[in-house]
Amino acid sequence: MTEDADARPDGTPPGPTPAQLSAASAASAASAARQALAYRILGAACALVGVLLVVGGLIAVRGKPTPPSAEAAKPAGGTAVTTAATAVGGSPPPTSAGPDLATATPQPPAPSGTPASPAAPPATVPARALLTVLNNTTTAHLAERAATTFRAGGWVVDRVGNYTGKIPETTVYYTPGSATEEAAARAFGAQFAIARVLPRYAGLPDSVHGVIVVLAPDWTP
Secondary structure: OOOOOOOOOOOOOOOOOHHHHHHHHHHHHHHHHHHHHHHHHHHHHHHHHHHHHHHHHHHHHHHOOOOOOOOOOOOOOOOOOOOOOOOOOOOOOOOOOOOOOOOOOOOOOOOOOOOOOOOOOOOOOOOOOOEEEEEOOOOOOHHHHHHHHHHHOOOOEEEEEEOOOOOOOOEEEEOOOOHHHHHHHHHHHHHOOOOEEEEOOOOOOOOOOOEEEEEOOOOOO
């Protein structure tokens, strides 16, 4: 039996040489490097595929025609107004409802400060009645001149003339029982400073209607 030159004294087989260990380590390192590179390439490929899928999805969504949301109502002029749905990533279309803010007329600001007090109610308009003006003096055309003054004060003079009776002072007469004529006679007397306001008596003309003003010598226009 031939003894192996490389055998150990205890009879166990010899181990790998340093050269063999170095070659094995280099081979293992190269294999690990190749495996890491493969993992990197695989990760980059997966990322690229994911990006392509996202881009393709966006293109597909943008390219799809948007269905009408509802049948558009037609305005009075007959022109249909359509409402388009907002595309993904886009801006909503302008709406046709409401005024155009770019061309709307600005409203003046509300006034500040103390609000104005409400307007006072109009003064009560005195009752009116037709006037008959009679001259009970010797002054010519006194009734005509007085009638001009009364008309300027807002009264309607129906007749002018003379009265031949005797009246102590200028007097305004109204028909007895007529509340309207009495109110008109008193308003007339207050306006022209005639204190004597009385119901008619039998000596006055019967054919005259309305308020009768008899001018006595105390009358001053």
